[in-house]
Amino acid sequence: MENIxxxxxxxxxxxxxxxxxxxxxxxxxxxxxxGLLVYLGWKNVLEPMVMIPMGLxxxxxNCGTLIMPGGTLGNLFLDPMLSDxxxxxxxxxxxxxxxxxxxxxxxxxxACFVFMGIGTLLDVGYLLQKPFASLFLALCAELGTFxxxxxxxxxxxxxxxxxxxxxxxxxxxxxxLFTSLVLAKHLFVPITVVAYLYLxxxxxxxxxxxxxxxxxxxRAIKMTTKKAPKTYDxxxxxxxxxxLCAVLCFLFPVASPLFFSxxxxxxxxxxxxxxxxxxxxxxxxxxxxxMLGLLLGVLCDAKLLLxxxxxxxxxxxxxALLLSGIGGIIGGxxxxxxxxxxxxxxxxxxAVSCVPTTAKVAQKLVSKENPDSFILGDALGANISGVITSxxxxxxxxxxxxxx
Amino acid sequence: xxxxxxxxxxMMGLTFVIGLFVAGVIKGIAFWADSLEYHHSHAxxxxxxxxxxxxxxxxxxxxxxxxxxGTEQLDDEREDFARGENPDLANMRPEGYYHGVSHGISQLxxxxxxxxxxxxxxxxxxxxxxxxxxxxxxNKSLSPEE
Numbered sequence: 001m002e003n004i005x006x007x008x009x010x011x012x013x014x015x016x017x018x019x020x021x022x023x024x025x026x027x028x029x030x031x032x033x034x035g036l037l038v039y040l041g042w043k044n045v046l047e048p049m050v051m052i053p054m055g056l057x058x059x060x061x062n063c064g065t066l067i068m069p070g071g072t073l074g075n076l077f078l079d080p081m082l083s084d085x086x087x088x089x090x091x092x093x094x095x096x097x098x099x100x101x102x103x104x105x106x107x108x109x110x111a112c113f114v115f116m117g118i119g120t121l122l123d124v125g126y127l128l129q130k131p132f133a134s135l136f137l138a139l140c141a142e143l144g145t146f147x148x149x150x151x152x153x154x155x156x157x158x159x160x161x162x163x164x165x166x167x168x169x170x171x172x173x174x175x176x177l178f179t180s181l182v183l184a185k186h187l188f189v190p191i192t193v194v195a196y197l198y199l200x201x202x203x204x205x206x207x208x209x210x211x212x213x214x215x216x217x218x219r220a221i222k223m224t225t226k227k228a229p230k231t232y233d234x235x236x237x238x239x240x241x242x243x244l245c246a247v248l249c250f251l252f253p254v255a256s257p258l259f260f261s262x263x264x265x266x267x268x269x270x271x272x273x274x275x276x277x278x279x280x281x282x283x284x285x286x287x288x289x290x291m292l293g294l295l296l297g298v299l300c301d302a303k304l305l306l307x308x309x310x311x312x313x314x315x316x317x318x319x320a321l322l323l324s325g326i327g328g329i330i331g332g333x334x335x336x337x338x339x340x341x342x343x344x345x346x347x348x349x350x351a352v353s354c355v356p357t358t359a360k361v362a363q364k365l366v367s368k369e370n371p372d373s374f375i376l377g378d379a380l381g382a383n384i385s386g387v388i389t390s391x392x393x394x395x396x397x398x399x400x401x402x403x404x
Numbered sequence: 405x406x407x408x409x410x411x412x413x414x415m416m417g418l419t420f421v422i423g424l425f426v427a428g429v430i431k432g433i434a435f436w437a438d439s440l441e442y443h444h445s446h447a448x449x450x451x452x453x454x455x456x457x458x459x460x461x462x463x464x465x466x467x468x469x470x471x472x473x474g475t476e477q478l479d480d481e482r483e484d485f486a487r488g489e490n491p492d493l494a495n496m497r498p499e500g501y502y503h504g505v506s507h508g509i510s511q512l513x514x515x516x517x518x519x520x521x522x523x524x525x526x527x528x529x530x531x532x533x534x535x536x537x538x539x540x541x542x543n544k545s546l547s548p549e550e
Contacts, residue, residue: 128437131430139423146416150409159408236437240430247429251422392422396415404411 011066015073019065019303026302027062034058034297046200049286050293054196057297065301077298080106080189097298105295108181110288111174112261117285118174118355118387119265120277124240125232126381133335134351134378138385140334141351143327144169144320145393152316157309159404160184161191163397165313168195169320170390171202171354173292178258182398189299190310194317196296202321202354206361209325214345218336220370221344229377234270241266244388252395259391324352328382350379353386 007014016024037055041048061077068074078097082088092098104110127134145166152162164180164187176195180188210219245263249256268277332348350362359379366373 127430128434131427131434132424135423135427135430139420142416142419146412146419149412150405153408154405230434230438232434232437236433239437240433243429243433244426247426388426389419389423392426393415393419396419396422400415404408 008067012063015065015067018067019073023302023306026306027065030062030300030302030305031059034062034300040200045204049289050196050296051200053290053294054297054300057294058300059297061298061301073303075301078295080299080304097295100291101295104291106181108178108257110292110295111177111181112257113284113288114174114292115258115261116265116268116280117288119262119267120269120281120285121355122262122266122269122384122387123380124237124266124384126377127384128232128236128240129229130378130381131385134381134385135389137328137331137335137348137351137382138353138389140331141324141328141348141353141382141386142170142389142393143330144323144325145390147323148316148320151319152312155312155316157312157316159401161187161309163401164188164191165194165316166320167390167394167397168198168317169324170386170393171199171321171324171352171358172387172390173199175258175390175394177292178255179394179397182254183401187307187309187313189296189304190307190313191317193296193300193305194310194313196293198317198321199354202352203357203361205321206325206349206352206358207365209322210329210346210349210361210365213326213329214332216369218344219346219366219368220373221336221341222370222373223342223344223375223378234272237270238267241270248388248391248395252392252399254398255391255395258394262387262391321352325349328352344373344375344378347375347378347382351382351386353383353390355383355387356380358386359383 007017016027019027034055034057037046037051037058039055040046041051041055057077061075064075064077065073066075076095078095078101079091080101082091088098088102092102104113146169148166148169149159149162152165153159157165160183164176164184167176167179168191170176173192173196177188177192180191184191241263245259248259252259265280268280328348328351329345330348331351332343332345335343335347336345344366346362346366350359352358359376359382362379363374363376366375
């Protein structure tokens with residue numbers, strides 16, 4: 001019995017000792033963070049569909065580290081850093097999540113699936129009613145996506161990394177994943193984790209920003225319209241998805257998988273294919289989001305996240321979202337002055353494209369001040385425009401950043 | 405650093421241009437949808453009118469009445485009446501009338517303006533009957549209405 005090596009027998013503990021104190025501390029921190037995410041997901045403070053699998057994955061990967069045959073530390077979940085084809089084929093037969101990661105995550109398929117599902121949730125009728133106002137707000141709400149780029153570069157990240165982390169300002173998870181996979185693959189794990197963590201916080205954080213920047217009197221504005229809002233039938237919305245998909249794919253072929261996925265979702269919604277709609281808006285969207293959360297959690301291996309850049313990414317991520325929120329509110333104020341007071345500036349926050357969270361936040365804040373004020377239609381228009389502008393910026397960054 | 409900032413501003417400008425172009429495309433789609441809906445609704449209305457017209461012609465032929473073409477030849481004035489114009493009154497000018505100046509209280513009532521001859525005469529006939537009846541009732545002092 002005295003010959004048994006307990007650290008070798010219980011390798012989870014053994015690797016704590018073998019990896020050194022820094023790695024051990026990071027693993028313990030991530031285990032607790034995973035537990036916290038599960039708790040916050042369960043309490044509905046953060047999105048449970050992403051946070052519960054992510055937190056549990058984070059716990060499992062950091063507890064389940066073992067010593068591999070070569071003497072290195074590893075796990076039986078997946079290895080995101082593999083690039084050699086033969087090695088990849090071998091690992092795919094051992095690590096149970098490696099096929100899912102290789103065939104759906106690292107090529108952006110899961111991001112496209114999520115985007116397709118988001119497309120089925122979008123009613124583009126709101127955007128057709130007021131396209132200029134909605135897109136103007138959405139462009140203002142990309143302030144963080146632009147300003148974070150030079151800030152990140154100033155604090156030592158290269159341009160590709162800066163552009164990837166700046167995309168957090170677009171508040172669109174699949175877009176951040178797609179951009180970082182194309183531009184900064186070595187950092188896509190921490191950037192995507194940071195993005196999803198912060199996106200979960202928008203529901204709790206943005207109301208404070210709105211209350212700080214918009215006085216109660218303006219939050220209570222009830223917008224009046226002379227004409228009744230127009231309703232567009234399905235064939236118009238279908239034409240919208242076809243034409244816009246063609247235009248944007250023409251402009252940015254590098255981001256065409258995203259555009260295609262988004263507008264395919266819209267087309268499915270409007271074409272009346274009930275069974276496909278039920279599949280894409282249900283099992284595909286929720287299944288992909290769940291798998292995305294699970295893979296993100298499993299990717300939170302302490303040795304992958306122990307990068308000196310992680311702290312910078314945490315700061316830059318929150319700066320990007322904060323600046324985008326401020327930009328959206330500035331856009332709301334501009335519209336308020338253009339419309340001579342007949343516009344609620346809170347709608348600006350909905351232009352940050354976290355569909356449909358920010359639109360719900362805007363309506364909730366306005367209803368609290370004035371229960372008669374209904375802004376959800378305009379807020380959803382701005383919200384949908386936010387998705388389109390984020391996709392445009394993704395296209396611009398992927399196309400232009402390598403040339404700068 | 406400055407060059408990066410300028411590049412960022414350029415990319416921002418490009419995004420605004422593309423964004424507004426996309427907004428223009430969306431507005432174009434909305435405009436197309438509106439005009440299509442307008443034409444569509446009017447086409448339906450016209451088709452409905454044609455249908456009614458055909459039915460009227462058929463009914464007229466079956467009953468041996470004058471065809472709509474015949475009605476037109478007889479200078480059908482019903483459309484004018486429908487618009488509130490009574491051609492019988494077109495040449496009636498009270499004394500002292502000239503364009504743009506009121507000639508005082510009109511002696512005409514709504515019936516004169518909005519109903520054709522036959523309706524007017526029927527109305528007067530009915531009015532006469534009512535008056536006659538009322539007078540006869542007055543003569544009967546034990547009438548229950550009184």
